[in-house]
Amino acid sequence: MSEISVRPLGEEDWSQYRDTRLTALRESPEAFAATVDEEEAYDEDFWRLRMQRSTRLLAEREGTPVGIVSVGASSDERPHTSELFGLWVSPEARGSGVATELVRAGANLAREQGRTQLAYWVGSDNGRAVAFASGFGFRPTADRRPMRVKSDDDEDEVSMVLALGGDRGSAPVTF
Structure with missing residues (x-):
């Protein structure tokens, strides 16, 4: 299988982001709070601002x-923490290291920006996502919130949180 490359998108790449985001919303609607119908209606100015x-x-x-x-x-209360969100991998690429490369790039970006932690909200009943995040070095905190995506239960x-310091195994600073 060919190599995975990860790159940041600039404002001028808004249409490529929009197209990929709409693909994600079509393919995995249950994973996002937004709907494809809502986001298809947004104009170029909205996407550039995003x-x-x-x-x-x-x-x-x-x-x-x-x-x-x-x-x-x-x-604002956590100026040393970046947040990772909207993670999506196309079905044909799942299990091939794409998510790992995206999270690694996100952690490196946060570190370069002077952040000491990277937060990632995960469904508490989503064993696969919790296992992935834990395997990467993320540790659960006491912070909880209702699911932002539509769910049939009270998940x-x-x-x-991933500590971005030297020792990934060390406990992150708690909030």
């Missing part, structure tokens, strides 16, 4: 988009 709010990382294989993730500020999300 590109300015956080960094969008695109994973490609042979020039074809195979995954995307966003990295942005966590909150919540847990904030998992």
Whole structure:
């Protein structure tokens, strides 16, 4: 299988981000709070503004988009923490290391921006996502919130945090 490359998208790449995001919404509607119908209606100005709010990382294989993730500020109360969100990998690329490369690039970006932690909200009942994040070095915190995506049960999300210091095995700073 060919190599995976990950690159940040700039504002001028808004249409490529939009196309990949709409593909993700069509393919995995249950994974996102937004719907494809809502986001298809947005104009170019909206998409350009979205590109300015956080960094969008695109994973490609042979020039074809195979995954995307966003990295942005966590909150004003947590200035040393970036947040990873909107992670999606195309079905044909799942299990091939794309998610790992996207998360690695997101962690490196946050570190380069002077952040000491990377937060990632994961469905507490989503064993596969929790295992992936844990295997990468993310550790659960006490922070919980209701699921942002549509769900048939009362599942919540847990904030998992990756310490961006020297020892990935060390416990992250708690909030």
